[in-house]
Amino acid sequence: MAIERLQRMVADFVSERGWAGFHTPKNLVMALTGEVGELAELFQWLTDDQSRALMGNSTRRARVEEEVADVFIYLLRLADVLEIDLVAAVEAKVLKNAERYPIEQVYGRAVKYSELDSER
Template identity: 50%
Template sequence: MDSLNELTKKIRRFVAERDWQRHQSPKNLVMALTAEVGELVEHFQWLGEAESREIGGDKKRAVAMEMADVLIYLTRMADELGIDLVAAAHEKCERNDRKYPKEAFRGEYRRPDQG
């Protein structure tokens, strides 16, 4: 897939071909998304920092499939709500750039209100 728009269309077609649209409310989609995030978390539970960066083989493939599930549900939810995820992500990055100026937060991992 070359773009999020193409992925959205592919997922929309998949849902339509199965007549699942009526089940795909934002409420149901966010619950499914949450479940998939939980499945992704399970792959990293109890790993150390270094271990979490060094997954490979079958474990990496399983993580990729869980990440794909998360992306699919998030993309589907955005489609249902008419949200352009790429535009929203760019806007959020710009907000974060203003909220966490590099001069004040370089090497610091804290909230702006924590001084």
């Protein structure tokens, strides 16, 4: 599976450089947070239309792709260190969200599941 192959690639990269000792869950979460911040910075202050058009600029597209990759790499590494099966976790979360967000109650609406009962 692609996820496992990528996790192995990242783990090998880390191991070859002797960085495994630095990859504690806390440090990985902090690094992940920083990378999400760098990704957010690329979109900060843009209008909705500008944010949609951003990928049409090849220089900006490359920067977005790099930051998305950094976020994903740290997420892969965190899941690996914590022994989380990402595929199983995502599948379980989507099923849980399907229960929380019934189509007939949320279709076309941006509403939190905890507010659904109060709106009936």
